[in-house]
Amino acid sequence: MEIPYVAKARPDTGLFNAKVGIWLFLASEVMLFGALFSSYILLRVGADPGTWPHGLLNIPIGTFNTTVLITSSVTVVLSWASLKMGNFAAYRKYQAITILCAFAFLGIKSFEYRDKWTHYEVWKTDGTRLTGHLEGSPYFWNTQTLQQKKLDSIKLHPDARHYAFPAASPAGEAGHAEGAHEAVEIKTSDIKRLSAFVPSHGTFFAIYFTLTALHGLHVLIGALVIAYIWGPGARLWKTDPERYINRVEVSGLFWHFVDLVWIFLFPVLYLL
Numbered sequence: 001m002e003i004p005y006v007a008k009a010r011p012d013t014g015l016f017n018a019k020v021g022i023w024l025f026l027a028s029e030v031m032l033f034g035a036l037f038s039s040y041i042l043l044r045v046g047a048d049p050g051t052w053p054h055g056l057l058n059i060p061i062g063t064f065n066t067t068v069l070i071t072s073s074v075t076v077v078l079s080w081a082s083l084k085m086g087n088f089a090a091y092r093k094y095q096a097i098t099i100l101c102a103f104a105f106l107g108i109k110s111f112e113y114r115d116k117w118t119h120y121e122v123w124k125t126d127g128t129r130l131t132g133h134l135e136g137s138p139y140f141w142n143t144q145t146l147q148q149k150k151l152d153s154i155k156l157h158p159d160a161r162h163y164a165f166p167a168a169s170p171a172g173e174a175g176h177a178e179g180a181h182e183a184v185e186i187k188t189s190d191i192k193r194l195s196a197f198v199p200s201h202g203t204f205f206a207i208y209f210t211l212t213a214l215h216g217l218h219v220l221i222g223a224l225v226i227a228y229i230w231g232p233g234a235r236l237w238k239t240d241p242e243r244y245i246n247r248v249e250v251s252g253l254f255w256h257f258v259d260l261v262w263i264f265l266f267p268v269l270y271l272l
Helices: 017-046 059-084 088-117 143-149 170-174 203-230 232-239 241-271
Strands: 119-124 129-134 153-158 184-187 191-196
Touching (some): 059 241, 088 203, 119 153, 143 191
Antiparallel strands (some): 153 184
16 A cells, blocks of 8 residues: 655645654754753853863864864765656765765764863962863762872863963963963862863853754764664665655754754854
């Protein structure tokens, strides 16, 4: 029995079923990300003057990742157009590039995450604050870790510049002066708080990891769906090419949405 409107348009909407479904799904996704963007804006506007961190994210890497995603959106369109013209080989080539771009994006993002997990801020009892990398680059240390390990001191390689917290005291800023790369030994008794740049660090990283991790999950799901249609699902091309083209188009619409979300995320998180 033939399933209606999987390859032909519905008479009431002019769209086939899957396309109607993906647009409804994307509408719900807009509400999800819209709520998170609104939360970010409210949290930032409501922050006390001089307390919202700036310059903590790597703009060149973020820019490169943006280019990777935009490239993948272009290849998605080219792959769909190739199928419409009956050129299956070209479709396979362009969609392979899309899949590679997707996993390249995730790989670069994981590199960014790793850097945050080994990047620390130290609040000292005298009110100064330092940011940098601990010797040995340990992951996820905090104040409790120091107590558990019973360390007398830690060695911190301060950042070359104080780019995180404008409200920090002058002494804290001096620790981030240009060229301040040599390790500084800090006694555990002088540390009020230690935290890596993880969600528990503060509001900024909580919303940063929420938005980017959720987006990354969408990238992964989209890449797996595209890879399935490109690989095992490609057998449908021989038996029902119109239906196969529709599947490629639907997956492409989801991918464009993923790209569009990042186009908003990048300037909001990295540039503003």
